[in-house]
Amino acid sequence: MCNLPCVSCCVIFFIIQNFAFAKQDGESIYIQGVGRIRGFTTTSPxxxxxxxxxGIPYGKPPKRFSPITDxxxxxxxxxxxxxxxxxxxxxEFVPSDNMTExxxxxxxxKPRTTDGFLPVLVKIHGGSFKRWTAxxxxxxxxxDNHPMVVVxxxxxxxxxGFLTLDFDEAPGNLGLLDQLTALEWIKSYIHHFRGDPNNITLYGESAGSASVAYLADSSLTKDRGLFHRVIQSSGDNCAGWTINLRALEQSKAFAINVGCDYETNLDIVNCLRGLTIxxxxxxxxxxxxxxxxxxxxNPLVNDAYRIVPKHPLDNDPEQTRSRxxxxxxxxxxxxxxxxxxxxxxxLKPNNHHLNVTYLRNIFLQTLLNSSHFGINDTPIGMVESIIASFLKEHRMGVNLTVMGQAVSxxxxxxxxxxxxxHKAKSHALxxxxxxxxxxxxxxxTHVFYEDLGGIPEILPGVTHADELNYIFKFKDLSEEEKLFSERLINTIYRFMVHGDPGAPDDKEDLNQGPWTPVTNETFGYTIINFTMRAGSHYGQTFHTV
Known part of the structure; x- marks a missing residue:
């Protein structure tokens, strides 16, 4: 997270971000069994x-560490x-004001005026499962670019959201279960906002993308019609960073550290509920x-709460994957x-980032053996083969910046x-x-790089979350960037409507041709740039230098 010199800077940015246009009197929507919801209106550029x-509640506030039940x-x-x-x-993006449990x-x-029902885009935010907000x-x-409803x-x-004590009062994965409950609410009520309940696209980036993958690969959502398209950007539930294999052990250690060292799980969770936030x-x-x-x-946990009953790599897509x-x-x-x-x-605490001998001969072996990758040299030569494949001549770089892109x-x-x-192959099959x-x-500009932990010594390139500023409003765009944003959003819209990001439409200046789908034998991809073009095999993207 970024460390700002003053909280007021964060607050100002937050206010500008969320109220860029003056509020006007808004719509009032009545939903039987839910209530009357009064919004406000803004005008786009x-x-x-x-x-x-x-801030519409999709469930009554649940007990701490328990699923939504009401x-x-x-x-x-x-x-x-x-x-x-x-x-x-x-x-920077989520100041301390008004946080709540x-x-x-x-x-x-939604557009204030609509004809008929519109496609719905449901955004699950990222943030390493521990930050950011809707x-x-x-x-x-x-x-501003296409008629749709965004949630x-x-x-x-x-x-x-992710503590677990492995029983119904604290079954774990509450963040994912919350998302599931939100999807059920959206399916039931989005038509009141002129959203089409039969055309819902689930979209996530980073940890939000991994969340979407968990939702789309679960028996709790399969064949329920809660969503009809899936967009995953930079994250999947098959990636090792998206699962904690020691969650129960770490949850109990956390409880002990805050003074809740009790014999039974019920006593532990009751103690935790009695603590201040x-x-x-x-x-x-x-x-x-x-x-x-x-x-x-644990079979003692109610099946309705077991959204991740086994390791994602052990799932049978025939049984769990949404079609x-x-x-x-x-x-x-x-x-x-x-x-x-x-x-x-x-590296920096020991000044290793300045030691060329360390960078060339020790750094990469240590990195690959670390918990970041857990790659052991089995068979012998595995680690050296990975280093040689990615680094090539950059292995003998004179500093960290020269080596950085290849290592990244x-x-x-x-x-x-x-x-x-891996996910694309299994889906196409x-x-x-x-x-x-x-x-x-x-x-x-790289809106999120510093907030994510990016440092000047490592050049960002086209880094994590860069695309978000062209889909959601964070900073103003140049004229070229505005046109690119329109093209990117048009691609998303075509996928929402047709299930095909390259489907023909009436915006010829924005539509840059057909996309080739993945098959069980071909793994082509599309390069999203100012001018889009096709790539022959997605594996080509693994090496950028």
Missing amino acids: NGVLISNFL PTGDMVDFDASNQHPCFQTPS DCVTLSVY SVFNGDRLI SVNYRIGIL ETILAGYNDSSFYTAPSIQN VPLLIGGNRNDGTFLLSRYVEAV DIYSTFYFKAPAL LGLKTYLYSYEYESS
Whole structure:
């Protein structure tokens, strides 16, 4: 997370981000059994009136560490003008003001005037399962380009979202279960906002993308019609970083550290519920708890809560995979922020980043053996083969910056690109429409790089989350960037409507031709750039230098 010199800077940015256009009197929507929801209206740069409904509860606030069990209920007259973030470490994009534990809410954005029902885009935010918030991702830029309904979902994150005690009162994976409950709410009520309940696209980036993958690969969602398309950007549930194999052990260690050292799980969770939120968060920040979904293989846990009953790699796609079109890929240099974090945490404290001999002869072996990769030299030569394949002549680089892009390719491949290819192959084998992409548009600014932990010594390239500024409004765009944004959003819209990102439409200036789907024998992809073009095999994206 970034460390800003003053919290007020964060607050100002947050206010500008969420209220870029003056609020006007908004729509009021009545939903029987839910209540009346009063929104407000903003005007987009292109003059589109957009109705905003922020912070709508999709369930009654649940008990701490337990799933949502009660529907929203009648809200009588709900003022949908604010959405509060879940508790997390404050950052540039999520300042400390108004954080809450009762954060199972969603926001809906729609054109004020619509003819008929519109396709729905449901955004699951990323943030390593422990930060960011739904209100950062509003629908202005999307709706400004195409008529659609955008829903941005909050869910419990951090220790509040992923602690597990392996029984019904604390079954784990609450963040994913919250997302599932939100999808059920959307399916039931989105038609009141002129959204088509039979054309819902589920979209996530980074940890949000991994969340989407978990949802789309679960018996709890299969054949229920909760969504009809899936977009995964830079994240998948088959990647090792998206699962915590020691969650129960770490959860109990956390409980002991905050003073809840009891014999039974019920006593532990009751103790945790009695603590202040400040104590919970302080204990979490001081713990070694790895925030990610966990395997729920205890048959004593209710099946309705077991959204990850086994390791994702052990799933049988025939039994678990939702039969919907899939658009999946990542950014050319997704791994640069991860390499930055390793350099900052491991190399800099010992000045290894300045030691050329260490960088050439020890750094990479140590990195590949570390918990970041866990690659052992079995068979002998495995580690050296990976280094030689990715580094080539850059292995003898004179400094970390020269070596950086090649080393970051290792992160990009193992964390993002190889899992995407694996998922695309398994999806195509089911006979489902599957499309791979590599996002390669070079940004003039990298909105999230510093917040993600990026450092100047590692050049960002087309880094993680760069595409988000062209889909959601964070910073103003140049004229060229505006045109690229229109093309990117048009691609998303075509996939939402047709299940094909290259489907013909009436916007010939934005439509850059057909996309070749993945098959069980071919693994072509599309390079997303100012001018899009086809690539022959997605494996080509593993090496960028």
